Amino acid sequence: MSRVRVLVGTHKGAFILSADGKRERWDVSGPHFAGWDIYHVKGSPAQPNRLYASQTSAWFGQQIQRSDDGGSTWEPVGNAFVYDGVPGTHQWYDGTPHPWEFARVWHLEPSLTDPDTVYAGVEDAALFRSTDGGRNWHELSGLRGHGSGPAWQPGAGGMCLHTILLDPTNPERIFVAISAAGAFRSDDGGTTWRPINRGLKSEQIPDPEAEVGHCVHRLAMHPSNPNRLFMQKHWDVMRSDDAGETWAEVSGNLPSDFGFPIDVHAHEPETIYVVPIKSDSEHFPPDGKLRVYRSRTGGTEWAPLTTGLPQRDCYVNVLRDAMSVDSLDPCGVYFGTTGGAVYGSNDEGDSWTPIVSDLPAVYSVEVQTLS
Amino acid sequence: MIRVILPAQLRILARIEGEVTLDVVGEATQGSVLEALERRYPMLQGAIRDRVTQKRRPFVRLFACERDLSHDPADAPLPAAVAIGSEPLLVVGAMSGG
Numbered sequence: 001m002s003r004v005r006v007l008v009g010t011h012k013g014a015f016i017l018s019a020d021g022k023r024e025r026w027d028v029s030g031p032h033f034a035g036w037d038i039y040h041v042k043g044s045p046a047q048p049n050r051l052y053a054s055q056t057s058a059w060f061g062q063q064i065q066r067s068d069d070g071g072s073t074w075e076p077v078g079n080a081f082v083y084d085g086v087p088g089t090h091q092w093y094d095g096t097p098h099p100w101e102f103a104r105v106w107h108l109e110p111s112l113t114d115p116d117t118v119y120a121g122v123e124d125a126a127l128f129r130s131t132d133g134g135r136n137w138h139e140l141s142g143l144r145g146h147g148s149g150p151a152w153q154p155g156a157g158g159m160c161l162h163t164i165l166l167d168p169t170n171p172e173r174i175f176v177a178i179s180a181a182g183a184f185r186s187d188d189g190g191t192t193w194r195p196i197n198r199g200l201k202s203e204q205i206p207d208p209e210a211e212v213g214h215c216v217h218r219l220a221m222h223p224s225n226p227n228r229l230f231m232q233k234h235w236d237v238m239r240s241d242d243a244g245e246t247w248a249e250v251s252g253n254l255p256s257d258f259g260f261p262i263d264v265h266a267h268e269p270e271t272i273y274v275v276p277i278k279s280d281s282e283h284f285p286p287d288g289k290l291r292v293y294r295s296r297t298g299g300t301e302w303a304p305l306t307t308g309l310p311q312r313d314c315y316v317n318v319l320r321d322a323m324s325v326d327s328l329d330p331c332g333v334y335f336g337t338t339g340g341a342v343y344g345s346n347d348e349g350d351s352w353t354p355i356v357s358d359l360p361a362v363y364s365v366e367v368q369t370l371s
Numbered sequence: 372m373i374r375v376i377l378p379a380q381l382r383i384l385a386r387i388e389g390e391v392t393l394d395v396v397g398e399a400t401q402g403s404v405l406e407a408l409e410r411r412y413p414m415l416q417g418a419i420r421d422r423v424t425q426k427r428r429p430f431v432r433l434f435a436c437e438r439d440l441s442h443d444p445a446d447a448p449l450p451a452a453v454a455i456g457s458e459p460l461l462v463v464g465a466m467s468g469g
């Protein structure tokens with residue numbers, strides 16, 4: 001029988017939630033790496049018991065941990081994230097040049113085919129790759145060096161590369177997103193890059209339609225149609241049908257088009273999920289009601305999903321990496337809150353149950369479907 | 372023999388119980404002690420001092436003999452009591468919330 005494993009990164013450690021295919025009874029293990037910020041944990045699609053975790057601390061810096069037994073035991077691997085060449089400067093919050101400085105790894109994206117190859121999205125924004133299981137890291141510096149780097153600037157959470165999408169039909173194609181620079185695409189395996197932000201409008205920057213400078217919060221893709229991308233931007237939910245060449249707004253009837261995560265149903269490429277947040281300063285759900293919104297039409301037409309979610313006095317946030325889906329049938333959907341709850345739905349979002357309620361603030365949620 | 376006491380987070384990371392004892396070749400300085408520490412526990416590279424600049428991380432402090440040595444040069448001799456092992460070098464996470 002199939003099983004699911006939910007990998008949860010929090011402000012004070014990692015937790016692993018496990019269940020059988022019914023997804024009704026859960027075992028909880030953790031905290032792993034207690035006391036440390038765990039920004040992200042993700043498993044290798046090629047070897048599911050190979051997990052990578054980003055363990056970080058304002059005090060003691062960055063570690064990458066690796067497990068080869070599904071999270072029972074871990075080993076610290078390489079943590080030397082050194083920018084290629086002279087890093088140069090990006091914009092600081094006040095618009096002045098600021099040297100590129102490594103702070104932490106936000107996101108780890110294992111290769112679809114090779115368990116020893118893994119990508120890391122870091123702050124200050126850059127993309128690194130390891131081909132030896134995380135021991136050694138090398139920057140794919142064509143991204144930072146393509147020309148617009150000096151114009152990038154940090155979002156409120158720092159200047160982070162937070163999204164990495166690998167095209168399952170074309171190993172040369174990689175999408176990334178950076179706050180606040182925008183979305184970028186490589187068609188040559190990460191050597192060269194170009195911005196793909198045409199159609200985005202951001203009133204918070206001097207030229208709302210600039211080539212770079214947009215605060216993209218998250219990208220999502222369905223593996224069956226990797227040319228169709230979905231985006232949750234600082235404000236606006238967007239869709240591209242041409243691999244990011246152009247974007248159109250699909251916020252439609254959402255109560256707020258501000259938010260952080262966006263994800264796609266495992267079996268329905270047009271069914272997507274967002275969690276509307278009131279505004280850029282009020283990072284909580286509108287009206288104190290925690291609602292996931294689902295569109296079955298690739299955006300524009302949205303319906304609230306509320307069964308089992310708090311519908312009064314709820315003022316948590318759901319961060320950009322804190323939503324994921326499993327690939328069982330019916331599709332399971334999971335998200336974590338800054339209030340420490342992880343909600344799961346085993347019926348495509350129609351109803352929700354808190355798997356855990358009182359973890360530290362949840363940074364990330366990833367799901368593995370295991371046979 | 373140099374004695375080093377690490378904060379709990381780094382002891383867990385490096386799977387260390389109790390204090391660390393190190394043999395340091397040459398003069399005992401912050402730099403030589405941290406080099407010896409990182410050589411034995413490679414996962415501590417970058418955790419106490421920056422991997423590139425070798426500067427102490429901002430929220431890490433170094434104490435010994437009831438003195439704050441954090442701002443001493445990396446090549447300054449450690450107190451004699453630390454050099455002979457009668458007092459430990461304390462690596463401390465700065466006192467702040469989080």
